[in-house]
Structures are given as C-alpha cells and as structure tokens.
Amino acid sequence: MSGLDPAVADRLRRNADGLVCAVAQQRGTGEVLMVAWMDDEALHRTLTTRRATYWSRSRQEYWVKGATSGHTQHVHEVRLDCDGDTLLLVVDQVGAACHTGDRTCFDADVLLPAQD
Amino acid sequence: MSGLDPAVADRLRRNADGLVCAVAQQRGTGEVLMVAWMDDEALHRTLTTRRATYWSRSRQEYWVKGATSGHTQHVHEVRLDCDGDTLLLVVDQVGAACHTGDRTCFDADVLLPAQD
Numbered sequence: 001m002s003g004l005d006p007a008v009a010d011r012l013r014r015n016a017d018g019l020v021c022a023v024a025q026q027r028g029t030g031e032v033l034m035v036a037w038m039d040d041e042a043l044h045r046t047l048t049t050r051r052a053t054y055w056s057r058s059r060q061e062y063w064v065k066g067a068t069s070g071h072t073q074h075v076h077e078v079r080l081d082c083d084g085d086t087l088l089l090v091v092d093q094v095g096a097a098c099h100t101g102d103r104t105c106f107d108a109d110v111l112l113p114a115q116d
Numbered sequence: 117m118s119g120l121d122p123a124v125a126d127r128l129r130r131n132a133d134g135l136v137c138a139v140a141q142q143r144g145t146g147e148v149l150m151v152a153w154m155d156d157e158a159l160h161r162t163l164t165t166r167r168a169t170y171w172s173r174s175r176q177e178y179w180v181k182g183a184t185s186g187h188t189q190h191v192h193e194v195r196l197d198c199d200g201d202t203l204l205l206v207v208d209q210v211g212a213a214c215h216t217g218d219r220t221c222f223d224a225d226v227l228l229p230a231q232d
Contacts, residue, residue, distance in 0.1 A: 008227055011225065016132075021137060021151055023139055023148055023151060025146075025148055029146065030141075030145065030146020030147070030148075031146070032139055032141055032146075032148065032204050034197070035137060035139060035197065035202040043227075047227060047228050050228075075228065076230055076231055077226070077228055077229065077230040077231075078226070078227040078228035079222040079223075079225060079226050079227060080222070080225040080227055081150070081151065081221040081222050081225070082214050082215065082216050082218070082221045082224060082225075083221075086151040086221070086222075087227070088148050088222040090230070098198050099198065100198055102198070105197040105198045105199075105202070106195040106196070106197050106202075106204040107195075108198060109127065109195060109196040109197070109198075110193070110194070110195050111124055111159075111163060111194040111195065111196055111203075112163050112166075112191065112193055112194035113193065114192055114193040114206070115166075115192055115193075
C-alpha cells in the first residue's frame, strides 16, 4: 500500500508492471535528461521529498536518483499527461543525468541528425 | 519485417510488446509535447519521411501524427538513449500536440506546482 494521495492514484494508468513512465527535464534549459519509471510509492516519495525517486526495473528496487553518484534531481514541478500514463518532472539536475557521465541520456546516439 | 537499418535495429531494446518509448519535444522552446510508442517500422517510417509516426497501442495500428487532425510533427532530429529503450524526437509541432486541444499533453494536470 502506497502513501500516494488516492485522488492522484485514481488518475494513474499503470502498465502491466504497475508503472508509469517519467520524463525528467532540466528546468530553464528544457533539456530532456532521461526517462525512467515510477510506481505509486516512487511517485509518492518524489512528491513529498522533491527528490526524484524511481523504480529500477533491472534491480527491482526504489532508486533515489543520485543516492550513489551524487547526481541528484531536485524536483521543481510534476505534471501528469492527458491519459495518465506519463509524468513530466521539471528538475534541477546536479552534474550528469546519465550513468555514462553524459549530461543527458540522449547525448551519444544520434539516429537522425538535425536539419538546418 | 521492418525496413529499419539493421545497425539501428540492433541497438533497440524493445519492451515485451516490441516497442520503444518516444518523447516528442518542440524544437527551440524545448517543450515536452507528448510521449508515445514506436515499433521498428514506425521508427523506420519516421526516419525516412521525417513525419512522426507512432504505433497506437489502443488501435493497434500505425499512426502518422496529425494525419486526421492536421497537427503534424515535422521531425528535425532523432536520438536514442543510453540503454536503447527510449527515443527523443525534436520536432516542429503544428498546432496542438494533445488530442484535448492543449498545446502539450502535460498542460492540464499539475501534481506538484512549481516552486519559486
């Protein structure tokens, strides 16, 4: 049982694993930093602590972003999308968002280059 | 069988339904417009036509964004994330990205208001 506000929980449309998608965006610059997943409890912790907390699908545990690396995300704002299955977190990212050391998880692999 | 470049297909890490997540972001402003899903063929069509094409999970069909509404997405740039399961599309969105008529799918439901 999660501590998440039932009025919020009622609006979530979770996938088969009980998760919603979460997009983290840097405040101000608008950079899309990373995409991860949350269950109700991860969202509850994120909303109440303003420290981005995800559900790690690979480790099957809660994951406070930056708890190990120091690359924390202070959560400025959280929005839910129109069909309830995706969150947008506006954050202040400390250091690199990506485990590779890149600023964002989208820095390294360009499939289609920008047009002029 | 998709026409997607095998060198790209090899880097995708699809979910159980064969899909990767796709975040659409407005070029210039950085607004996160929406999140949807692509299979290999949807990505192939997106890369080759520069018109954002998704896989509709509800309708189980390809969905050229704006084909009905006129609210198309011209794709400026496509990036794959570090673990291969999420795409970032930098687009020029015509009109509203959200089916509700809102500019983005994240406009209506604020779970945690912005701090000053």
